[in-house]
Amino acid sequence: MEMLKSPALTLEEGAAHLTRLLQEQVALANLPPNLRVQWDKWVQEANLQTLFWEQRHKEDWKYTPMDFLRFPWDVGLARRVSPPFSIPSVLPYAEEVDGVEKDLPALRSLPVPSSPWEALLGGTSSAHHYYIRKEGSLIFSVRGEGGVVPYLLTLSLAPHSVGEVWLFPSTEALMLLRFHLHVGQGACLKLFFPSYANEAQGYLYTILSAHLEREASLETYDLSTSREWRRTEVKVYLKEAGAKVYLHGAAYVDSKTTWDQAIRVEHGAPHTESNQLFKSLVRAGGRSIFQGRIYVHRDAQKTNAYQSHKALLWEKNATAYSRPQLEIFADDVRCTHGVTTGFLQGEMLTYLRTRGIPLEDARKILASAFLAEVIEKVPYEILHTEMYKVISSCLSSPAELSR
Amino acid sequence: MLTIQNLHVSVEGCPILQGLNLEVKAGEVHALMGPNGAGKSTLAAVLAGKEGYEITEGEVLFEGRDISELSPEERSHAGIFLAFQYPVEIPGVSMIQFLRAALNAHRAAKQQEPLDTAELMALLREKAALLKLDPAFLSRSVNEGFSGGERKRAEIFQMAVLEPKLCILDETDSGLDIDALKIVSDAVNALRSPTRAFLLITHYYRLLQYIRPDVVHILVEGRIMRSGGPELAVELEEKGYEALLSTA
Numbered sequence: 001m002e003m004l005k006s007p008a009l010t011l012e013e014g015a016a017h018l019t020r021l022l023q024e025q026v027a028l029a030n031l032p033p034n035l036r037v038q039w040d041k042w043v044q045e046a047n048l049q050t051l052f053w054e055q056r057h058k059e060d061w062k063y064t065p066m067d068f069l070r071f072p073w074d075v076g077l078a079r080r081v082s083p084p085f086s087i088p089s090v091l092p093y094a095e096e097v098d099g100v101e102k103d104l105p106a107l108r109s110l111p112v113p114s115s116p117w118e119a120l121l122g123g124t125s126s127a128h129h130y131y132i133r134k135e136g137s138l139i140f141s142v143r144g145e146g147g148v149v150p151y152l153l154t155l156s157l158a159p160h161s162v163g164e165v166w167l168f169p170s171t172e173a174l175m176l177l178r179f180h181l182h183v184g185q186g187a188c189l190k191l192f193f194p195s196y197a198n199e200a201q202g203y204l205y206t207i208l209s210a211h212l213e214r215e216a217s218l219e220t221y222d223l224s225t226s227r228e229w230r231r232t233e234v235k236v237y238l239k240e241a242g243a244k245v246y247l248h249g250a251a252y253v254d255s256k257t258t259w260d261q262a263i264r265v266e267h268g269a270p271h272t273e274s275n276q277l278f279k280s281l282v283r284a285g286g287r288s289i290f291q292g293r294i295y296v297h298r299d300a301q302k303t304n305a306y307q308s309h310k311a312l313l314w315e316k317n318a319t320a321y322s323r324p325q326l327e328i329f330a331d332d333v334r335c336t337h338g339v340t341t342g343f344l345q346g347e348m349l350t351y352l353r354t355r356g357i358p359l360e361d362a363r364k365i366l367a368s369a370f371l372a373e374v375i376e377k378v379p380y381e382i383l384h385t386e387m388y389k390v391i392s393s394c395l396s397s398p399a400e401l402s403r
Numbered sequence: 404m405l406t407i408q409n410l411h412v413s414v415e416g417c418p419i420l421q422g423l424n425l426e427v428k429a430g431e432v433h434a435l436m437g438p439n440g441a442g443k444s445t446l447a448a449v450l451a452g453k454e455g456y457e458i459t460e461g462e463v464l465f466e467g468r469d470i471s472e473l474s475p476e477e478r479s480h481a482g483i484f485l486a487f488q489y490p491v492e493i494p495g496v497s498m499i500q501f502l503r504a505a506l507n508a509h510r511a512a513k514q515q516e517p518l519d520t521a522e523l524m525a526l527l528r529e530k531a532a533l534l535k536l537d538p539a540f541l542s543r544s545v546n547e548g549f550s551g552g553e554r555k556r557a558e559i560f561q562m563a564v565l566e567p568k569l570c571i572l573d574e575t576d577s578g579l580d581i582d583a584l585k586i587v588s589d590a591v592n593a594l595r596s597p598t599r600a601f602l603l604i605t606h607y608y609r610l611l612q613y614i615r616p617d618v619v620h621i622l623v624e625g626r627i628m629r630s631g632g633p634e635l636a637v638e639l640e641e642k643g644y645e646a647l648l649s650t651a
Contacts, residue, residue, distance in 0.1 A: 346454065351491045354451050355505040355561065356479035356512070365504060369495030369544075376495075 007070035014069030015048035021073060021148060022046075022120040030099045030127040035107060039123030046119035057115060063289045063321040064231060064260050068174055068203040076147030076173050078126065083141045084196055088380045089164045094136035094155065099129040106154035106182035109211035111235065118207060121178035125152035132157045132187075137164040144171035144202070153179045157187040159213075165191040171202035171228070180209045183216040185240070190219045194383055195226035196390055204228050209235040212243035221378045222249040224259055225390040231260035238265070238272035238300075249278040250374035252367075252391050253318075255285035263292040265307075267300040267333075276307040279374050281367055281391075282318035293325040294337070300330050307337040312344065312370050314395075364395050404429045404466060404600050405450075405569055411460035412442075412449050412625075419445040421625035422461070427569070430597040434611055434636060435604045437622035438644050443604045444488060446622075447573040450602075451485035452478045465569065479505075480512040482568030486558035486575050488604075493545040498557070501545050502527060502564055509565065530563040533590050551578030559590050570594070571602045576610040588613030608640040623648065 009017060023043055031039060051057045051066070099107055106129065113119035130138050130153070138155055149171065157163050161184065169175050183189050195204075204226075210218050224230060236245045251259040265274040280288035290309040311320035322339040344366055352362035368375075368388050375384050405427040412420040419442045427433050437443050449456045450463065452475035463470055470478055493501065506526075507517040518526070527541055534556050546554050555575050562570055572591070576584055591601065591614050603614060611619070611633065619635040620627045621644070628648055629635065639647050 345491075347491045348493055350453055350475060351487070351493065352501070352504075353475035354453075354479055354485055354487075355501070355565065356476050356508040357504050358476050358508060359474070361504060361508065365496055365500070366493070369493060372495035 007067065008072050009070050011066055011069050012049055012052055014071065015051060017072060018069060018148065019046065019048045019116070019120065021075065022124045022150060025075065025124040025150065030129065031123075032100050032103075032107065035110075039119075042113055042119040043123035046113070046116040048116050048120070050116055060115070060262060060291070063287075063291075065229070065258055065287070068229060071174075073174055074147040076149045076171075077145050078149045078151065079143050079145060081141050081143045081170075083139060083166065083168050085382060085386060087137075087139060087166055088382055089137045089166065091135050091137040091162070091164055094130040094132045094138040094163065097129050097131050099127060099154070102129070102131070104129055104131065104154065104156050104182075105184060106156040106180050106211075109182045110154065110180050111209055111211075111237070117176070117205070118178070121150055121152060121176050121207065125150035125176070125178055127152040127154075129153075130155045132161045132163040134158070135162045137166065139166045139168075141166075141168040144169070144173055144175035146173060148174045148176065150176040151178065153177070154182070155179075156182045157184050157189055157216075159184040160186040162187070163189045165189065167191070167193045168195070169204055169206070170195070171204055174203045175205070177204070177206040179206065181211070181218065183210060183212045183218055185213045186215045188217045190221070190379070192221050192378070192380070192383065193232070194221075194223040194386065195228070195230070196386065201227045202229070204230045206231070207233045207235070209237075210245070211237050211239060212245065214240035215242035216240075217244040217246075219246045220248060221383070222247075222251075222261070223375065223378065223383060223387050224249075224251040225254075225387065225394065227254050227257050229258045231258070231262070233262045234264070236265045236274070237268055238274065239268050241269045241271045243269065244273040245275070247274075247276045247278075248374050248377055249280075250371045250387065251280040251288065252371070252394060253280050253282040253286035253288045254394060255283045258287045258289070260289040261291070262289075265294050265305065267294070267296045267303040267305065270299065270301045270303070272300060273304045274306070276309075277374055277377070278309040279312070279371050280309075280320065281312045281314055281370060282320055284315035284317040286318055288320040290321070290339075291323045291325070292337070293327065294335055296328040296330050296333055296335065298329040301332045303330060303333040303335065305333070305335040309339050310370075311341040312367070313341065314344070314367070360396075364392050367391055367395055405602075406464040407461070408464075409461035410449070410458065410463060412445055413457045413459050414445065414455060418459070419625055420449070423622070423626055425620065425627065427600045427602060429568070429600055431618065432595065432601040432603065432614060432616045434616040434619045435602060435622055436606065436619065436636065436639060441622045442625040443622055444573055447485055447571050447602075447604055450478075450483060450571055451475060476508065479565070479567075480509055484562050484565060484567035484570050486555070486562055486570070486572045488573040488577070490546050490554045490558055492547045494547045496545050498541045498543060498545055499523070499527065502561065505561075505565060526564065530560055533563055533593060534560045535586050536560060552580060552583040555579055556583060556587060559587050563590060563594060568598065569600050569602070571604070573604045574606065575603075576605055576607055584610065585613060608636050611636045621647070
């Protein structure tokens with residue numbers, strides 16, 4: 001934690017330092033020999049300093065504070081911890097498999113890196129690979145301590161299988177999580193990514209990619225009330241007809257907190273469907289960033305895509321950036337998007353107050369109601385309860401004191 | 404119960420109410436009629452404590468207490484209820500959640516324990532039946548996707564649940580079909596009591612055929628120009644405002 005208090009490097013120095021640190025970990029990754037060679041090359045070519053001079057990287061990080069690069073990180077330790085609540089899933093644990101020996105679908109579909117982060121994390125992280133044949137759940141509850149913890153997870157779902165993923169990464173330092181999913185034909189996967197305010201307050205950067213085959217479906221639920229810097233990049237490729245993805249995110253963004261979602265959904269085949277529904281409630285000094293892109297290939301006719309981000313600014317000096325983007329190269333598609341940013345509506349507050357509900361209670365009710373559109377879609381009620389509890393408790397504190 | 408003396412109210416510097424006097428006693432039903440822009444809804448808003456209305460002169464006493472400095476919630480706890488002309492939608496808050504919070508806030512103000520779920524649901528179902536509302540309505544978000552008529556019925560439903568002393572109905576009859584108007588009127592009549600008063604703001608005589616008022620007032624340019632019994636509404640219906648006031 002001392003390192004967090006004393007940033008010593010410029011951003012470019014820090015980028016060079018972190019690049020070297022990760023490149024030194026190259027032997028860690030558990031990959032088959034043919035991939036190993038390719039990834040070693042990508043790792044050695046990767047340079048985080050390009051974030052500051054290559055236009056596409058600058059665009060991707062335009063609104064995101066990168067102070068975490070200013071610390072002279074060392075390699076940290078990963079410690080398995082208990083999940084913050086009892087997991088309601090009844091599915092058996094997914095099977096962990098050795099990536100070197102098995103020909104895993106998720107390793108075959110692991111995308112070619114499009115950024116130095118992806119290159120470094122794909123080839124240098126501590127890697128674990130999982131497989132679900134019929135049904136299974138994967139619970140990742142790991143705490144990063146003392147420095148940088150890079151992690152690579154892959155999960156392959158066999159055709160027509162059913163799975164659940166529960167992600168609980170936390171850190172007081174810097175955790176870099178690279179997670180790739182391969183959802184086979186007709187398989188269904190639900191992914192839950194909840195984080196709570198009482199967890200560690202470090203930097204958590206997640207790159208989640210998914211490759212969906214015919215009639216496969218993926219649902220993700222990202223619920224955040226954490227007080228860390230949290231950037232999540234989601235890249236979904238709907239490769240074959242009938243594939244569907246539903247991405248949900250609800251965030252309570254506390255003061256001095258960054259909640260950053262960078263999403264790309266790629267429709268690569270006809271009759272594919274995607275839905276992005278994100279909401280963030282932002283306190284003074286907090287920063288909410290949403291960059292969502294829908295990319296429809298020329299052949300992906302009859303695509304149905306929707307994207308929405310709504311930000312509620314709780315106080316003055318709260319910040320929300322929303323950048324919805326559509327790139328459509330097919331002509332018979334339905335793609336819609338919407339973005340709103342604003343303060344709480346005074347007439348709603350007045351209405352509640354005229355029924356006797358005190359001002360602060362009325363504000364809390366409306367805060368929960370704002371996020372409820374997303375929260376109530378989560379299929380497990382324990383996640384609703386936890387989220388509402390934290391929001392209500394956090395909103396009782398003034399923004400300046402709530403950290 | 405309600406005493407308004409020489410009330411002057413401005414909105415953004417523009418005078419709306421200009422010396423309004425009104426006395427409403429417990430058990431009475433008063434109808435307030437007037438042309439568009441006369442200040443009827445402004446009076447309702449001022450009584451409920453909505454922001455943006457500045458009292459520049461005069462006073463409003465509720466049960467002998469000056470309410471001008473009270474917040475909307477304090478007025479509600481004191482027993483004032485406004486059925487809105489345009490009730491706002493509150494997505495994500497069910498009618499049950501909303502009324503649980505409202506009822507328990509009222510109970511807390513009286514140092515009473517909160518209602519448990521069984522008591523709450525029994526009360527809500529009883530009042531919903533009064534308004535002939537489907538119980539499924541209780542699970543819907545407040546006013547979200549409601550038709551105009553449903554919104555007005557929902558307002559009277561809330562009134563029935565909270566059992567206020569002074570009920571102000573701001574054009575509750577507008578947007579109601581005949582059947583809905585009868586349901587709403589029956590509910591209001593059922594709530595009439597010697598300890599409760601009503602102020603009905605309306606443009607139309609037809610509401611007063613269902614809810615018979617004790618006193619009818621004609622509000623013009625921020626002042627009450629005439630008051631009388633129910634026959635005044637009949638006369639107004641026959642002559643219109645201009646002719647009625649020119650013969651006053």
